[in-house]
Amino acid sequence: ALLVVDTELDVGQANKAGAELWGYAAKEAMRGLNLSMLVPERTLAKHREEMMSATRSDTIRTFECLALTKDDSEVPTMLAGAAMKGPKDELLGFVGVFRDITERKQVESALASVADEERERLRRDLHDGIGQELTGMRFLITGLRQKIAQVHPEFDGMVERIDGIASDALMSVRQLARTLSPISKDAGALVPSLKELASLVTESFGIDCHAVVRGTLRIEDAAMANQLFLILREAVMNAVKHSQASRIDISLESTDGVLKAMVQDDGIGFSPTQQSPGLGQHIMQRRAELIGVEFDIRRREPRGTVVTCQWQN
Numbered sequence: 001a002l003l004v005v006d007t008e009l010d011v012g013q014a015n016k017a018g019a020e021l022w023g024y025a026a027k028e029a030m031r032g033l034n035l036s037m038l039v040p041e042r043t044l045a046k047h048r049e050e051m052m053s054a055t056r057s058d059t060i061r062t063f064e065c066l067a068l069t070k071d072d073s074e075v076p077t078m079l080a081g082a083a084m085k086g087p088k089d090e091l092l093g094f095v096g097v098f099r100d101i102t103e104r105k106q107v108e109s110a111l112a113s114v115a116d117e118e119r120e121r122l123r124r125d126l127h128d129g130i131g132q133e134l135t136g137m138r139f140l141i142t143g144l145r146q147k148i149a150q151v152h153p154e155f156d157g158m159v160e161r162i163d164g165i166a167s168d169a170l171m172s173v174r175q176l177a178r179t180l181s182p183i184s185k186d187a188g189a190l191v192p193s194l195k196e197l198a199s200l201v202t203e204s205f206g207i208d209c210h211a212v213v214r215g216t217l218r219i220e221d222a223a224m225a226n227q228l229f230l231i232l233r234e235a236v237m238n239a240v241k242h243s244q245a246s247r248i249d250i251s252l253e254s255t256d257g258v259l260k261a262m263v264q265d266d267g268i269g270f271s272p273t274q275q276s277p278g279l280g281q282h283i284m285q286r287r288a289e290l291i292g293v294e295f296d297i298r299r300r301e302p303r304g305t306v307v308t309c310q311w312q313n
Helices: 016-022 041-057 102-151 153-180 187-205 222-242 279-291
Strands: 002-006 011-014 061-068 074-085 091-100 208-214 247-255 258-265 294-299 305-312
Touching: 002 016, 011 016, 016 061, 016 091, 041 061, 041 074, 041 091, 041 294, 061 091, 074 102, 102 153, 102 279, 187 208, 187 222, 187 247, 222 247, 222 258, 222 279, 222 305, 279 294, 279 305
Parallel strands: 208 247
Antiparallel strands: 002 011, 002 091, 061 074, 074 091, 247 258, 258 305, 294 305
């Protein structure tokens, strides 16, 4: 779908595919419509930001966005846009090519569901398999220790160390099993899981970590809750490993129908000059795109990093 807008973001030209995408009978019917009528209001700032970047750098900007159809449906698209300039380098407007990626989103969602099912299967295998075997091993070690103490007390220290190793392994298996499928099929488990994550970070790493909820939070989709948890957990663990933070705050808040999930730390801060995002950032970005939320990561003033997911309820 092709769209050409002027500097006021009014449509000057659209093609047949554009009319079909936005639900108009003919491409002529789109002429004069403002871009604010063709994309959700909450995404306009992103479009303006990309347009400014295209104007300054004369580059083609490519990003995922939503098309708002005539009947108020939202269609996921991939937009490639560029600024149009005159012979004196004056700005004339912008041209964008929108590609409907609904089918791709559906495939990604199906793949994510399969991945979630595999994580759940692995969680059960860890809990019911290795976890139970390690528990049984510790019982045997306890019995062995009692018998050895009577005959060869000099070996008691060695058996105690073996028991300690088995205990640590059992704890690691339980923690891994718990984190593999934190939400499962219950969206209501999101908040308790985040609070448990905060407690785990405080206890295991000695970093002051808190999880809070502000406003009325309504997330009924378990798949969305699961992906949100994985994004926030990734952000928290990145802060633990790389930020040198002394405090990490996890928050979920609802204001005027806009839901926001954030992880903030007081560490050394995210570098905006970083040449390319790390694997963790890329994974968080893809998870956010999968569930249709806006993802952002930036420096926090006066120091630290803030990771934000935002969406309309």
